[in-house]
Amino acid sequence: MNKFHQGRSTSQVMATACFALIPGAFAQIYFQGWGVLINLVICASTAITAEAIILKVRKKPVRETLCDFSALLTGLLIALALPPLLPWWMSIIGCSFAIIIAKQLYGGLGFNPFNPAMVGYVLLLISFPIEMTAWLPAKSIALEVASLTESIQLIFTGYTTSGMDVNSYRLIADGFTMATPLDESKTALATGLMSSEIMAQADFQSNLTGWFWINCAFLIGGLSLMLLRIIHWHIPVSLLVSIWLTSTLLSLYDSDLFLPSTTLLFSGATMLGAFFIATDPVSASTTFKGRLIYGASIGLLIVIIRTFGGYPDGVAFAVLLLNIAAPTIDHYTKPRVYGSETN
Amino acid sequence: MTKFQSKNISYSHRKLPGGIRPPEHKTISNSLEIQTLQAPDKVTLRIEPLLIEHLLVSKGQFVNKGEPLTDAQFVNKASMIHAPISGTVTDIGPRYFGHQSGLAETILTIKTNSDQPANDYKFEPIKNWLLAASEALFERIKQAGIVGLGGAAFPTHFKIASSKDKVDTLIINAMECEPYITCDDRLLQEHAQEIIEGAQITASVVGATKIIFGIEDNKLQAIKNLDKAIENYTAQRIHMEIIVVETAYPSGGEKQIIQLITGKEVPSRSYPSSIGLLVQNTATVHAIYNAVVKSKPLTSRVVTLTGDLIDQPGNFWVPIGTSVEHLIKTLNIDSTLLDSAIFGGPLMGETITDWKLVTQKSTNCIIFNKSPQQDRSAKECIRCAECEVVCPVSLVPQQLYWHSANQQWDALEQHNISDCIECGACTYVCPSEIPLVQYFRYAKSEISFNREKQQQSEKSKKRFDNREKRLERIKQERELKRQQKQEARRKAAENKPSDPDGKKSAIAAALARVKQKKANENE
Numbered sequence: 001m002n003k004f005h006q007g008r009s010t011s012q013v014m015a016t017a018c019f020a021l022i023p024g025a026f027a028q029i030y031f032q033g034w035g036v037l038i039n040l041v042i043c044a045s046t047a048i049t050a051e052a053i054i055l056k057v058r059k060k061p062v063r064e065t066l067c068d069f070s071a072l073l074t075g076l077l078i079a080l081a082l083p084p085l086l087p088w089w090m091s092i093i094g095c096s097f098a099i100i101i102a103k104q105l106y107g108g109l110g111f112n113p114f115n116p117a118m119v120g121y122v123l124l125l126i127s128f129p130i131e132m133t134a135w136l137p138a139k140s141i142a143l144e145v146a147s148l149t150e151s152i153q154l155i156f157t158g159y160t161t162s163g164m165d166v167n168s169y170r171l172i173a174d175g176f177t178m179a180t181p182l183d184e185s186k187t188a189l190a191t192g193l194m195s196s197e198i199m200a201q202a203d204f205q206s207n208l209t210g211w212f213w214i215n216c217a218f219l220i221g222g223l224s225l226m227l228l229r230i231i232h233w234h235i236p237v238s239l240l241v242s243i244w245l246t247s248t249l250l251s252l253y254d255s256d257l258f259l260p261s262t263t264l265l266f267s268g269a270t271m272l273g274a275f276f277i278a279t280d281p282v283s284a285s286t287t288f289k290g291r292l293i294y295g296a297s298i299g300l301l302i303v304i305i306r307t308f309g310g311y312p313d314g315v316a317f318a319v320l321l322l323n324i325a326a327p328t329i330d331h332y333t334k335p336r337v338y339g340s341e342t343n
Numbered sequence: 344m345t346k347f348q349s350k351n352i353s354y355s356h357r358k359l360p361g362g363i364r365p366p367e368h369k370t371i372s373n374s375l376e377i378q379t380l381q382a383p384d385k386v387t388l389r390i391e392p393l394l395i396e397h398l399l400v401s402k403g404q405f406v407n408k409g410e411p412l413t414d415a416q417f418v419n420k421a422s423m424i425h426a427p428i429s430g431t432v433t434d435i436g437p438r439y440f441g442h443q444s445g446l447a448e449t450i451l452t453i454k455t456n457s458d459q460p461a462n463d464y465k466f467e468p469i470k471n472w473l474l475a476a477s478e479a480l481f482e483r484i485k486q487a488g489i490v491g492l493g494g495a496a497f498p499t500h501f502k503i504a505s506s507k508d509k510v511d512t513l514i515i516n517a518m519e520c521e522p523y524i525t526c527d528d529r530l531l532q533e534h535a536q537e538i539i540e541g542a543q544i545t546a547s548v549v550g551a552t553k554i555i556f557g558i559e560d561n562k563l564q565a566i567k568n569l570d571k572a573i574e575n576y577t578a579q580r581i582h583m584e585i586i587v588v589e590t591a592y593p594s595g596g597e598k599q600i601i602q603l604i605t606g607k608e609v610p611s612r613s614y615p616s617s618i619g620l621l622v623q624n625t626a627t628v629h630a631i632y633n634a635v636v637k638s639k640p641l642t643s644r645v646v647t648l649t650g651d652l653i654d655q656p657g658n659f660w661v662p663i664g665t666s667v668e669h670l671i672k673t674l675n676i677d678s679t680l681l682d683s684a685i686f687g688g689p690l691m692g693e694t695i696t697d698w699k700l701v702t703q704k705s706t707n708c709i710i711f712n713k714s715p716q717q718d719r720s721a722k723e724c725i726r727c728a729e730c731e732v733v734c735p736v737s738l739v740p741q742q743l744y745w746h747s748a749n750q751q752w753d754a755l756e757q758h759n760i761s762d763c764i765e766c767g768a769c770t771y772v773c774p775s776e777i778p779l780v781q782y783f784r785y786a787k788s789e790i791s792f793n794r795e796k797q798q799q800s801e802k803s804k805k806r807f808d809n810r811e812k813r814l815e816r817i818k819q820e821r822e823l824k825r826q827q828k829q830e831a832r833r834k835a836a837e838n839k840p841s842d843p844d845g846k847k848s849a850i851a852a853a854l855a856r857v858k859q860k861k862a863n864e865n866e
Contacts, residue, residue, distance in 0.1 A: 004365070004522070004689035004690060005770075005771060005776060006363070006771055006772050008774050009775075009776065010725055010775045012774070013725070013727065013774050068722060108723065109722075109723050110723035110726065110775075111723070281726045281727040282725050284726075286726050286731060286739070287731065287739060330739075334739055334742075335731075335739070337736055337738055337759040337762050338598060338602070338608055338611075338736035338737060338762060339598065339609050339610050339613075339736075339762060340611045340759060
């Protein structure tokens with residue numbers, strides 16, 4: 001075969017994306033504890049094992065396909081989307097479902113209409129809403145911080161040797177549990193507090209800071225992917241601009257009822273979603289204009305779901321909804337071909 | 344990039360919508376002067392199906408180098424062929440000759456014959472082409488068997504005939520954008536004067552009023568020499584200028600050079616002449632110069648022979664029909680390290696493994712590289728759309744691939760697959776290493792096959808419908824006639840007067856007379 005090729009392979013693309021998750025993963029481990037690391041191990045190994053088994057069943061080359069690193073990436077993305085002390089079997093269910101049902105039963109890499117990681121995540125979120133929203137407060141305000149051993153015990157048995165459960169690690173100094181800033185502010189706004197009052201709370205602020213740095217770390221990883229031309233700028237930029245624009249407009253309408261745009265941009269899974277999840281090429285829109293529409297629509301939906309919806313974060317739902325729309329968007333955004341009058 | 348300034352030169356700011364910048368590999372072969380390859384003692388020529396009936400030679404006949412082998416008056420959509428070497432015709436007939444289809448082609452073999460003195464064939468000289476009639480020049484281009492030497496091998500006389508008096512600008516394609524190939528670069532460096540004369544001849548035949556040389560900025564020496572030649576061209580009749588563009592693949596595609604030089608686009612499914620342009624390749628106009636001024640038919644061309652298995656890569660005058668076998672022998676190529684060679688450039692060329700294959704008029708380059716260590720197989724498309732980024736005609740190859748793999752021909756036509764120029768930029772960047780262009784070629788051929796079939800079936804359906812209609816009409820006409828006749832008969836019967844011969848009235852009159860008579864008698 002005549003192989004004159006620029007030399008970047010699909011495996012390299014996937015592996016680079018995995019490496020780019022490192023800063024974000026470190027930040028998340030630092031602010032959310034050892035549980036994140038344990039999740040990463042559980043999810044990565046589950047994803048790879050599930051892929052190997054289903055490939056064997058489908059009579060496809062196992063080793064060669066695993067070397068495309070797409071299963072590993074899916075596992076890592078699910079792990080980073082899960083609360084740190086989630087029971088181990090839930091992580092395994094989520095990852096197996098993502099790989100076997102959402103990816104391989106549709107034909108494997110390149111054929112899945114939906115982002116497998118988000119399908120796995122949403123399955124868990126709908127099935128186990130309480131466990132899936134049991135996030136930990138920032139270390140600085142937490143009453144107790146789980147050690148590595150305690151985290152392992154919590155994840156695998158539900159209790160530490162001293163008899164503590166996950167909820168006791170979610171308490172902050174005044175004896176209340178603390179959810180993520182997005183969850184917290186949603187509840188507070190519903191009880192009639194003003195946006196500025198929520199933002200003024202010291203505990204809320206320290207919690208927000210943790211998520212700010214986690215988002216910054218994912219932003220760094222994402223920007224490096226963009227510089228390496230692994231992903232194109234269209235989706236992340238249009239997504240972030242859309243979040244900023246929508247939330248700014250809402251704040252301008254009534255700054256008491258809606259969170260400021262910086263809070264929306266730098267909390268929850270915004271940066272992870274913008275650079276690593278919405279950019280999954282297989283399930284995203286592929287034309288230039290299409291990518292801009294796709295990213296902007298996800299951004300808009302994230303703000304709408306976070307502000308008016310029933311869930312504190314909306315990245316997964318927004319991405320899946322736009323996955324449905326991607327083929328249609330592509331169809332209507334074909335570029336004008338050389339020498340032709342119209343599209 | 345150093346910019347060479349001159350009044351003849353302008354630098355274009357236009358860029359292709361896509362395009363790639365692969366490693367050039369041109370310096371391996373562009374530093375040495377063009378050499379003449381040691382002539383082979385055997386050449387093999389493919390005879391186009393249109394010309395098989397019109398061969399002028401037979402087996403065993405001796406031919407001189409340059410002698411026409413086909414009858415010129417039957418050459419319209421095909422091109423003339425001439426003997427590339429002197430010798431005896433040893434074989435004519437259908438033989439399998441490495442065609443990808445596995446089908447036999449008609450070939451003609453000539454072997455050198457040292458017994459007979461060779462006497463190179465030449466045309467009747469045209470003393471001063473400036474004074475010659477344009478028809479004579481056109482006839483010479485046709486007689487010389489000139490085809491597009493950039494790779495397409497389309498008969499030049501045919502292209503010129505269909506552009507005559509329709510074009511105002513002749514663009515000389517000196518882009519040579521594909522990696523490894525340097526034959527046009529060397530021709531420009533060494534024979535710029537002849538090339539511009541060839542361009543002048545071509546422009547005057549088609550009636551163009553302007554000649555633009557389009558060239559990439561990586562060929563500085565060629566640009567300089569071309570500029571100097573334009574300065575020194577005293578007999579200048581038609582305005583000439585050079586437009587330099589940024590090096591990018593595929594800037595040398597016919598549609599692409601037009602876009603880069605003029606900013607215009609050739610409308611889909613039409614020719615450049617529809618927007619007043621004619622594009623000719625550098626080597627083609629050089630061949631036109633040779634035919635008109637030096638009275639020589641096209642029997643050899645400059646071929647870049649390059650690759651890491653050749654000690655001294657460079658450009659060579661190679662007779663048409665020289666076998667790869669001969670090249671391997673004369674260039675001392677270690678054939679044990681050679682799995683395959685590439686005819687043409689690495690992006691659009693054809694990989695061959697049969698050393699019996701021969702050079703064609705369109706063969707501008709042959710690459711002899713060591714075989715790759717490992718051959719990675721194609722993976723699934725991940726829809727990364729890198730192909731869409733580089734596509735110079737703004738297609739969406741990721742969709743075309745999907746539809747080609749699923750044989751959805753209608754969807755492919757909606758996605759303008761016919762506008763694909765098969766440049767291979769998409770294949771070059773595909774991270775899953777899918778041979779995209781192969782899919783597209785296959786789809787295009789299936790679509791045109793289906794279209795032909797459909798047209799035929801539509802034709803026969805029409806024929807059938809017409810026959811049915813005709814039969815129906817005849818039947819109706821007959822019925823009508825029958826009815827008319829019947830009607831006429833009926834009418835005739837009705838209109839018959841009650842006493843046609845006056846018999847009844849005669850009888851009545853007679854009876855009345857008798858009555859009268861009786862009455863009179865009774866009185």
